[in-house]
Amino acid sequence: MIRFRVRVHPGSPTSRVGGEYNGALQVRVQSQAIDGAATNEVCAVLADVFGVRPGAVQCVQGARTRTKLIAIEGNDEVLAGQLDILLSST
DSSP, X not given: OXXXXXXXXXXOSSOXXXXXXXXXXXXXXXXXXXXXXXXXXXXXXXXXXXXXXXXXXXXXXXXXSSEEEEEEOSOXXXXXXXXXXXXXXX
């Protein structure tokens, strides 16, 4: 399992992942930050990007804030490599 911080940008025109904001992975989602919709979309988008099942992605901390702590279950080495690639992309 890996854990890392994400910075969420709700209400974006498209959902995408990449880049760094104060050490956190930037995640842009179309959903608004209302009733957890943005957090749910963040987990779904991250599951897709990391190639894991949706249940493997969990928001551990910050469900109601823009900066969240995310945990993903899977092959730590592969997941960490993918995270490094995403952090360095724009």
